[in-house]
Amino acid sequence: xxxxxxxxxxxxxxxxxxYGVLTRRNGVMVLMSIELILNAVNINMVAFGxxxxxxxxxxxxxxxxxxxxxxxxxxxxxxxxxxxLLIYRNRQSIDVSEASLMKG
Amino acid sequence: MxxxxxxxxxxxxxxxxxxxxxxxxxxxxxxxxxxxxxxxFVYILLFGKTFPGKDRVHFVGLTAISAALAISLLxxxxxxxxxxxxxxxxxxxxxxFVDPSIVTAVDADEEGDKAKDSSRGCLAESNVVGDLRAxxxxxxxxxxxxxxxxxxxxxxxxxxxxxxxxxxxxxxxVRCLEWFSTGSFGGESATGDTLKFHIGTIADGQSIxxxxxxxxxxxxxxxxxxxxxxxxxxxxxxYAFLSLFTASMLFMVLSSSTLQLIVxxxxxxxxxxxxxxxxxxEKPNSDAALKAFLTNRVGDIGLLVGMIVxxxxxxxxxxxxxxxxxxxxxxxxxxxxxxxxLCLMTAVMSKSGQFxxxxxxxxAMAGPTPVxxxxxxxxxxxxxxxxxxxxxxxxxxxxxxxxxxxNALAFVGALTVVGGGALAFVQNDVKKVLAYSTVSQLGYMVxxxxxxxxxxGMFHLFTHAFFKACLFLGAGALSHACHHSFDMKAEMxxxxxxxxxxxxxxxxxxxxxxxxxxxxxxxxKDEILVGTGGFPSTNANGNYTLLLIMGLIGAAMTAGxxxxxxxxxxxxxxxxxxxxHDPPPVMKYPLIILAGLSVVTGFLNFPADWFGGLGSRFGLxxxxxxxxxxxxxxxxxxxxxxxxxxxxIASAVGVASAALVWTYYQKLYAKDPxxxxxxxxxxxxxxxxxxxxxxxxNKYYLDDLYQGGIADPMKGPIARAAYWLNQNVIDEVVNTAxxxxxxxxxxxxxxxxQGAIDGSVNLSGTSASESGxxxxxxxxxxxxxxxxxxxxAAALLAxxxxxxx
Numbered sequence: 001x002x003x004x005x006x007x008x009x010x011x012x013x014x015x016x017x018x019y020g021v022l023t024r025r026n027g028v029m030v031l032m033s034i035e036l037i038l039n040a041v042n043i044n045m046v047a048f049g050x051x052x053x054x055x056x057x058x059x060x061x062x063x064x065x066x067x068x069x070x071x072x073x074x075x076x077x078x079x080x081x082x083x084x085l086l087i088y089r090n091r092q093s094i095d096v097s098e099a100s101l102m103k104g
Numbered sequence: 105m106x107x108x109x110x111x112x113x114x115x116x117x118x119x120x121x122x123x124x125x126x127x128x129x130x131x132x133x134x135x136x137x138x139x140x141x142x143x144x145f146v147y148i149l150l151f152g153k154t155f156p157g158k159d160r161v162h163f164v165g166l167t168a169i170s171a172a173l174a175i176s177l178l179x180x181x182x183x184x185x186x187x188x189x190x191x192x193x194x195x196x197x198x199x200x201f202v203d204p205s206i207v208t209a210v211d212a213d214e215e216g217d218k219a220k221d222s223s224r225g226c227l228a229e230s231n232v233v234g235d236l237r238a239x240x241x242x243x244x245x246x247x248x249x250x251x252x253x254x255x256x257x258x259x260x261x262x263x264x265x266x267x268x269x270x271x272x273x274x275x276x277x278v279r280c281l282e283w284f285s286t287g288s289f290g291g292e293s294a295t296g297d298t299l300k301f302h303i304g305t306i307a308d309g310q311s312i313x314x315x316x317x318x319x320x321x322x323x324x325x326x327x328x329x330x331x332x333x334x335x336x337x338x339x340x341x342x343y344a345f346l347s348l349f350t351a352s353m354l355f356m357v358l359s360s361s362t363l364q365l366i367v368x369x370x371x372x373x374x375x376x377x378x379x380x381x382x383x384x385x386e387k388p389n390s391d392a393a394l395k396a397f398l399t400n401r402v403g404d405i406g407l408l409v410g411m412i413v414x415x416x417x418x419x420x421x422x423x424x425x426x427x428x429x430x431x432x433x434x435x436x437x438x439x440x441x442x443x444x445x446l447c448l449m450t451a452v453m454s455k456s457g458q459f460x461x462x463x464x465x466x467x468a469m470a471g472p473t474p475v476x477x478x479x480x481x482x483x484x485x486x487x488x489x490x491x492x493x494x495x496x497x498x499x500x501x502x503x504x505x506x507x508x509x510x511n512a513l514a515f516v517g518a519l520t521v522v523g524g525g526a527l528a529f530v531q532n533d534v535k536k537v538l539a540y541s542t543v544s545q546l547g548y549m550v551x552x553x554x555x556x557x558x559x560x561g562m563f564h565l566f567t568h569a570f571f572k573a574c575l576f577l578g579a580g581a582l583s584h585a586c587h588h589s590f591d592m593k594a595e596m597x598x599x600x601x602x603x604x605x606x607x608x609x610x611x612x613x614x615x616x617x618x619x620x621x622x623x624x625x626x627x628x629k630d631e632i633l634v635g636t637g638g639f640p641s642t643n644a645n646g647n648y649t650l651l652l653i654m655g656l657i658g659a660a661m662t663a664g665x666x667x668x669x670x671x672x673x674x675x676x677x678x679x680x681x682x683x684x685h686d687p688p689p690v691m692k693y694p695l696i697i698l699a700g701l702s703v704v705t706g707f708l709n710f711p712a713d714w715f716g717g718l719g720s721r722f723g724l725x726x727x728x729x730x731x732x733x734x735x736x737x738x739x740x741x742x743x744x745x746x747x748x749x750x751x752x753i754a755s756a757v758g759v760a761s762a763a764l765v766w767t768y769y770q771k772l773y774a775k776d777p778x779x780x781x782x783x784x785x786x787x788x789x790x791x792x793x794x795x796x797x798x799x800x801x802n803k804y805y806l807d808d809l810y811q812g813g814i815a816d817p818m819k820g821p822i823a824r825a826a827y828w829l830n831q832n833v834i835d836e837v838v839n840t841a842x843x844x845x846x847x848x849x850x851x852x853x854x855x856x857x858q859g860a861i862d863g864s865v866n867l868s869g870t871s872a873s874e875s876g877x878x879x880x881x882x883x884x885x886x887x888x889x890x891x892x893x894x895x896x897a898a899a900l901l902a903x904x905x906x907x908x909x
Contacts, residue, residue, distance in 0.1 A: 021891050030887070096887050103885030 280304020403454025514554025557635020
């Protein structure tokens with residue numbers, strides 16, 4: 001097993017996430033794409049943690065970082081879904097391309 | 105101290121009088137007297153108008169002057185008591201010792217030790233004294249030979265002058281405070297010394313005498329004015345000025361430094377100006393005030409220059425006692441003292457009305473009569489005489505008074521005696537006659553000081569103050585009675601019966617002025633004539649025969665013009681048209697008091713060899729009280745021997761002159777009772793007499809000379825030239841500068857302010873607004889756009905990293 005394989009997987013996943021964020025109009029789908037991006041990062045973290053040996057010992061730092069990211073992502077999704085819900089209540093739509101009230 | 109200077113000090117001590125240091129709280133705190141008057145001035149100035157009933161504002165002035173008079177009299181009394189006490193001890197002591205020369209030697213040693221005596225002035229107490237003494241030693245070294253000879257001579261003189269022997273003298277009490285000093289931050293001046301400026305008082309016989317004279321006359325004038333100036337439109341102003349004048353005069357009299365003296369001198373000048381022009385609504389009055397002020401400015405320049413010369417000559421000090429000490433002990437060169445004395449003489453000429461700067465004094469009679477009595481007869485005009493006395497060593501050595509037949513100071517005095525006396529004959533205004541008489545008498549004082557008769561000069565100042573104040577206040581009473589006129593020919597005559605008190609007091613004043621035995625003027629004038637040394641066996645300082653003759657001519661003139669006044673005012677027919685009578689009590693009592701003093705004050709200094717044993721016991725008291733100890737800060741002057749024959753001659757010329765004038769008017773009266781002058785007299789027959797009369801009537805054409813030679817050119821061509829210069833040169837420069845700056849301003853406004861500065865400010869505004877307009881297009885509000893921008897940027901950054909690293 002090579003580190004490169006994990007990194008390639010993570011890169012693919014990241015790209016799919018980015019594609020989702022950029023193309024999806026549905027707010028929920030955007031949030032899900034963000035999750036994909038975050039998880040791509042998680043894969044990177046865990047992979048680096050596993051492959052990074054110090055004195056012949058694998059380190060837990062990457063895994064711990066991944067755990068933090070999962071927790072933060074859960075919180076982020078909570079907030080994001082609340083926003084989406086409120087947008088829906090106000091506009092009867094969750095199309096993010098329509099929500100451009102902050103235009104300059 | 106070096107050997108040389110102690111040697112000279114022994115010489116000096118041998119020639120000098122024995123002295124003691126009086127001390128009393130009063131002498132050290134004599135500043136209180138002017139301070140009271142200053143307080144009175146400030147009070148009247150600030151609260152006079154709102155004083156309960158401003159017509160009673162004189163209460164303030166009277167209270168203050170009474171307090172000042174009381175303190176002055178107490179000071180004089182203490183001074184005399186201490187002197188007499190010390191004198192008694194001294195006589196007992198000298199008689200106890202067998203050999204008086206041993207006493208002298210002991211005293212001389214003490215003299216040396218007490219070099220830092222307070223009587224020597226402010227510097228004696230300060231740190232500078234070391235430097236000063238050091239430089240003094242150098243002087244002594246430089247002029248050792250000269251000093252030796254000089255002192256030896258002086259010693260001989262003192263030995264010959266037996267009259268001073270056996271009398272101790274009182275040293276001045278000097279008290280001063282350091283006002284400020286240069287170089288207080290540790291820096292050094294150009295000469296490397298720190299200069300200290302002192303302010304202080306000198307209490308000695310001379311200043312205490314003036315203190316009494318000034319406060320006494322001022323008190324009587326305050327009292328007299330309550331009636332004379334009653335209901336005046338500027339009553340408050342009048343009393344304020346009287347207080348200020350008294351304060352300034354006393355300040356000047358007591359000053360311990362020449363700087364203070366100048367300040368006091370100018371202050372009395374200002375008061376004189378203000379009071380001469382008291383009724384300034386009438387043009388002649390304000391003109392007279394201006395004339396007095398401007399003429400005095402001429403002398404003031406002399407005063408300033410003289411004091412500056414002395415300041416540098418004496419090693420940068422303003423201290424009067426130090427200057428005097430240096431002058432006596434050879435610390436000032438002959439040239440320095442001559443230059444200083446001549447410059448200071450100019451000041452005396454203007455302030456004390458000496459020929460040729462006397463012209464302002466008769467015009468000063470435009471002021472209220474009590475003011476004339478106080479300022480222009482008794483006190484302020486003697487400021488010059490006082491100043492000579494204060495710096496007497498400078499004049500003594502500067503003018504080389506000793507042993508000479510003539511000097512500038514004495515000659516100016518004598519010329520004034522005769523010139524002023526002659527002018528008094530042709531005046532019709534009684535105050536003008538008295539004014540010229542004052543000029544003439546001031547001449548006597550300057551003459552006395554000029555020939556070295558210091559005490560005689562000061563004594564004449566003292567007696568003159570009383571009898572001339574008496575005469576002026578008498579003239580005020582006449583004018584008060586005669587419709588506010590002073591014209592003897594038009595408004596007076598035959599007042600003897602109508603105004604008996606005024607007549608009696610005026611008569612006594614006249615007798616004193618003329619110098620009739622035993623009135624005050626007799627004694628003082630006699631001493632001046634003795635002091636000239638022109639008469640055989642008087643043994644005075646010099647041999648001023650010419651000046652003695654001029655003095656005698658002056659005495660004859662005095663008798664003549666005063667007889668004329670008496671006849672025109674009190675005898676003959678009354679020519680006025682009101683009903684004159686004696687003034688009310690507040691005006692009458694000052695007259696009586698002054699007349700009484702005009703009788704008795706002369707006895708303060710009657711010669712020692714008169715009246716048998718009384719003379720040696722009670723004679724020459726004024727001299728003993730007033731004259732400073734000789735040899736320390738005062739030159740070793742010689743006192744002339746009184747001469748009975750001279751007194752007889754002086755009286756005889758006076759009587760002869762008076763008799764001549766009296767006969768003239770009696771004959772005139774016999775012809776026509778209302779005539780005041782001969783219509784077909786000598787003037788119409790003799791060309792020379794007519795010319796002389798015209799000369800006198802036009803006051804020697806001096807006024808015309810000053811008017812035509814100085815005032816008119818100033819007003820005419822010079823003023824016009826100055827105006828042209830002002831308009832065409834100075835104004836042109838100013839205008840060009842104005843125009844140029846206006847042009848420059850416009851340029852700056854247009855191009856720099858509007859163009860560059862405003863432009864840059866506007867540019868920053870517009871650029872911010874433009875860039876904002878551009879940037880707002882980026883902010884679409886769509887999340888996707890932001891996200892794509894973010895990812896794009898991140899990708900770009902990643903590409904940069906990858907490529908660069």
